[in-house]
Amino acid sequence: MTQKLLYVKANPKADSQSNTLTLANVFVQEYQTKNPESEIVIIDLYKEDIKPLDADTLAKMFSGEKNRALDYANQFASADKYVIAAPMWNLGIPAILKAYFDYVSYVGVSFKYTAEGPIGLLADKPRKAVHISSRGGVYSEGAAKEFDLSDKYVRTILGFFGINQVESLFLENANVLQGDDLRKAIDQSHQAARNLAANF
Numbered sequence: 001m002t003q004k005l006l007y008v009k010a011n012p013k014a015d016s017q018s019n020t021l022t023l024a025n026v027f028v029q030e031y032q033t034k035n036p037e038s039e040i041v042i043i044d045l046y047k048e049d050i051k052p053l054d055a056d057t058l059a060k061m062f063s064g065e066k067n068r069a070l071d072y073a074n075q076f077a078s079a080d081k082y083v084i085a086a087p088m089w090n091l092g093i094p095a096i097l098k099a100y101f102d103y104v105s106y107v108g109v110s111f112k113y114t115a116e117g118p119i120g121l122l123a124d125k126p127r128k129a130v131h132i133s134s135r136g137g138v139y140s141e142g143a144a145k146e147f148d149l150s151d152k153y154v155r156t157i158l159g160f161f162g163i164n165q166v167e168s169l170f171l172e173n174a175n176v177l178q179g180d181d182l183r184k185a186i187d188q189s190h191q192a193a194r195n196l197a198a199n200f
């Protein structure tokens with residue numbers, strides 16, 4: 001069966017100006033080359049004009065009426081693979097990505113309540129995700145490791161939906177490194193993206 005990859009872009013910058021999106025594009029292009037039969041769906045959250053959940057959408061989510069959040073949740077649930085591309089902002093994810101997850105966290109689509117507590121509905125088939133992020137400093141190791149709420153959140157919310165195969169791909173120190181050092185770090189991150197994409 002055709003695999004569907006959903007590429008979620010959460011950065012207002014043009015792709016060419018964004019380390020995150022440039023890295024994610026390298027990943028997606030390599031994935032496409034290795035999996036030409038795959039369907040790739042791009043959702044650019046800024047172009048979608050995603051807004052925080054409002055009263056009208058919330059009411060419809062509970063009344064069962066058709067609404068925007070349901071469309072996004074159904075689209076999310078229809079994929080097999082996920083690329084979540086977002087820069088680190090203030091130790092977390094950009095607010096627009098949180099707003100998107102607030103849409104996608106939909107009772108009956110991505111999770112449900114049971115007597116034993118909530119369970120993820122997206123564990124119904126093997127799904128994989130990668131969180132791709134550029135950040136000014138280093139958080140994958142060292143003193144600031146516990147400050148990275150972005151990767152923790154992305155992994156936790158995906159796990160809540162039942163998606164437990166989650167990889168992370170970072171470009172770190174992007175605001176500290178300069179010149180050749182930055183170029184080298186970018187090149188290394190692109191190589192890591194190609195390696196990961198080849199078996200994604």
Ligand SMILES: Cc1cc2nc3c(=O)[nH]c(=O)nc-3n(C[C@H](O)[C@H](O)[C@H](O)COP(=O)(O)O)c2cc1C
Nearest residue numbers: 018019020021087088089090091134135136137174
């Ligand atoms: C609003 C904002 C908040 C940021 N917060 C952090 C932060 O908490 N930690 C960090 O290391 N870098 C932070 N940065 C720097 C970016 O993560 C870094 O420049 C990254 O490479 C941007 O990726 P991009 O080129 O895809 O936009 C912030 C940048 C912006 C614009």
